[in-house]
Amino acid sequence: MAEVAQPLAETQARRLTYCGVCTLPPEYCEFGGTAKKCQDWLKDNHADLYQRLYSEDAISANLSTLSVSVQERVAKDAAKKEAKAAAAEARDAERRATSKVQIKRVERNKRKHVSVVTGLEVYGLENKKVAKELGKKFATGSSVTKSAAGIEEITVQGDVSEEIKEWLLEIHGKQIYESNIEIIEDKKKKKGAAEP
Structure with a gap:
């Protein structure tokens, strides 16, 4: 019996973008402590990806699925993480200086x-x-x-x-x-x- 050769499907390599601040993919920057810095970096370096993730339409679409209490809790958690990261960064800078x-x-x-x-x-x-x-x-x-x-x-x-x-x-x-x-x-x- 003769074997029939199947044409191989051409595989495409995916190009991933990683944040220059927290080194996570931009979709996960919010889970780090430097969300605001990550957004600024993304806006400067990858404007198209920034628009897809942080435009008014994208944010309102994502927030519309959450309840009001969950939205408030998410905002508080993000603020706490950002404050904690800023304090740790300030401590490290002070320790390095002295x-x-x-x-x-x-x-x-x-x-x-x-x-x-x-x-x-x-x-x-x-x-x-x-x-x-x-x-x-x-x-x-x-x-x-x-x-x-x-x-x-x-x-x-x-x-x-x-x-x-x-x-x-x-x-x-x-x-x-x-x-x-x-x-x-x-x-x-x-x-x-x-x-x-």
């Missing part, structure tokens, strides 16, 4: 030094990724360890504290400002030295 990235130059032996970097997680940087990038950049050993206080820190072999500062400003300058980076020199006390 926190410092510390780069310590620690003396190991007579002429051997390591550079220890702390405080990057506040700026949304992952210590392991940064440690790997620093190891490649300076062609040296680099690792993430826990300090005695329980804080994760990046240890880079060598006296490269100034170079790390320059690299952070060059690569992550949009997130970290120069005023938020401080270099600390940590020297071991010599034995037998007279104290003043």
Whole structure:
């Protein structure tokens, strides 16, 4: 028996649009906390989709199916979510403005030094990724360890504290400002030295 070849149906790839603010599809932006910002972004970048979702006709058609009490509850929930997201964003911005990235130059032996970097997680940087990038950049050993206080820190072999500062400003300058980076020199006390 001969098999008859069926013509394959041509499949079409779908192009999805994702919000530039909350990274959800625009239909689901209302469930995030930044609905107003998402609407503004959608209006600027995808006007046709904005009209389909947020035009007067679309909103009135969607609201007409809801009862008055449900409409009020939806409006209250949206306002609460937006206020909560705005407060969280303000807290993060304040925390970033006041926190410092510390780069310590620690003396190991007579002429051997390591550079220890702390405080990057506040700026949304992952210590392991940064440690790997620093190891490649300076062609040296680099690792993430826990300090005695329980804080994760990046240890880079060598006296490269100034170079790390320059690299952070060059690569992550949009997130970290120069005023938020401080270099600390940590020297071991010599034995037998007279104290003043």
